[in-house]
Amino acid sequence: MKSHGKTSCVVVAAGRGARAGFESNKVFQKINGVSVITTTLRALEASGEIDEIVLVLSKDDFNQYDELSKREGACRLIKAIVPGGSTRQMSVLSGLKKLSKDTAIALIHDGARPYITKDIIENVIKDVRQFGSGVISTPVIDTIKVIDEDGFAVSTPERDTLRAVQTPQAFWYDQIMEAHVWAVENGISATDDAALYEKKFGKVKLTASEDASRNKKLTLPEDFMSSKYIPIVPRIGTGYDVHRLTEGRKLILCGVEIPFEKGLLGHSDADVALHALTDAMLGACAMGDIGKLFPDSDDRYKGISSIILLKEANRRIRENKFRITSADITIVCQRPKLAPYIDMMRENVANALSLPVSHISVKATTTEKLGFEGEGLGISAQSTATAIYEEEAL
Numbered sequence: 001m002k003s004h005g006k007t008s009c010v011v012v013a014a015g016r017g018a019r020a021g022f023e024s025n026k027v028f029q030k031i032n033g034v035s036v037i038t039t040t041l042r043a044l045e046a047s048g049e050i051d052e053i054v055l056v057l058s059k060d061d062f063n064q065y066d067e068l069s070k071r072e073g074a075c076r077l078i079k080a081i082v083p084g085g086s087t088r089q090m091s092v093l094s095g096l097k098k099l100s101k102d103t104a105i106a107l108i109h110d111g112a113r114p115y116i117t118k119d120i121i122e123n124v125i126k127d128v129r130q131f132g133s134g135v136i137s138t139p140v141i142d143t144i145k146v147i148d149e150d151g152f153a154v155s156t157p158e159r160d161t162l163r164a165v166q167t168p169q170a171f172w173y174d175q176i177m178e179a180h181v182w183a184v185e186n187g188i189s190a191t192d193d194a195a196l197y198e199k200k201f202g203k204v205k206l207t208a209s210e211d212a213s214r215n216k217k218l219t220l221p222e223d224f225m226s227s228k229y230i231p232i233v234p235r236i237g238t239g240y241d242v243h244r245l246t247e248g249r250k251l252i253l254c255g256v257e258i259p260f261e262k263g264l265l266g267h268s269d270a271d272v273a274l275h276a277l278t279d280a281m282l283g284a285c286a287m288g289d290i291g292k293l294f295p296d297s298d299d300r301y302k303g304i305s306s307i308i309l310l311k312e313a314n315r316r317i318r319e320n321k322f323r324i325t326s327a328d329i330t331i332v333c334q335r336p337k338l339a340p341y342i343d344m345m346r347e348n349v350a351n352a353l354s355l356p357v358s359h360i361s362v363k364a365t366t367t368e369k370l371g372f373e374g375e376g377l378g379i380s381a382q383s384t385a386t387a388i389y390e391e392e393a394l
């Protein structure tokens with residue numbers, strides 16, 4: 001067995017996205033704007049520990065990967081892309097066969113574990129050098145039960161004696177090849193390479209790393225929606241609006257009719273607070289402004305409730321794959337006192353946007369009788385809103 005030579009990695013991504021409910025291979029899904037497979041390959045490359053990679057993909061995915069690597073940049077460590085086999089075990093074997101013959105240590109890694117780190121890679125390699133194998137593992141958090149065929153628990157192993165294994169799994173290249181060939185010849189199958197090695201050579205070294213807890217295999221839809229370790233940066237928008245106070249109009253702020261001797265003048269119901277909010281939302285998504293969406297010149301909007309305009313703007317925002325996540329509104333107004341209506345305003349906005357009330361803030365302030373708001377000539381409102389772009393969130 002060679003102890004000097006390349007450190008090579010087989011990345012297995014030949015599965016389908018069935019469990020995650022995706023139509024195509026889940027490794028093409030994006031996390032933070034970059035595909036899972038590219039994220040995984042970049043992490044392997046960035047570790048500086050790997051000399052070459054053989055990527056195993058389903059043959060149907062070759063074209064899609066080709067286009068993707070042109071868009072996101074090809075990984076310079078890739079030596080070959082090979083088609084997967086009928087089982088994971090066969091896929092790994094076709095990958096192993098393609099590694100350079102001067103490979104000393106072979107790592108096998110799931111394409112759907114993009115959060116692999118340098119520490120994990122270093123530690124499995126160190127264990128191969130010392131113990132002949134290194135398989136990343138984590139302590140088990142849940143209590144595990146052994147069940148019978150009717151689904152009854154029949155025994156409870158001590159949790160301290162259990163480990164959950166992940167990938168990378170690393171071995172001397174000659175040995176893991178030998179184990180695989182032996183398995184094929186003897187019709188032996190196993191769910192991972194550690195189990196094959198165990199059957200052929202005995203004990204496998206389980207490698208610990210502080211990073212193992214985040215080295216998650218992305219499987220369920222929610223795994224793709226957020227990633228705790230690479231935060232999704234929200235888009236932020238601001239909005240500002242002013243309407244004149246005049247007699248003979250209703251005063252409506254955030255959809256709440258407030259008893260007062262004057263109301264705001266405007267083409268719609270002149271809800272200055274919702275206009276500022278709508279502009280903030282459109283601003284966060286770089287989708288123009290309220291005047292562009294609902295022109296004053298259009299009679300359809302005459303006297304219309306601004307709640308309807310807000311909902312329509314939000315519908316278009318959703319259509320453009322953005323999602324509003326929070327909003328803050330400040331209403332600048334000398335009279336009347338708005339404090340009694342704030343909670344109702346927050347509820348109205350939250351309902352219109354289908355968001356929890358806790359994500360919506362409405363505040364009111366005076367200007368110490370200064371300026372047009374202070375003199376009671378008009379009311380102004382300012383707003384900020386945050387949005388996420390769903391393509392990035394997924």
Ligand code: MG
Nearest residue numbers: 241242272275
């Ligand atoms: Mg306005």
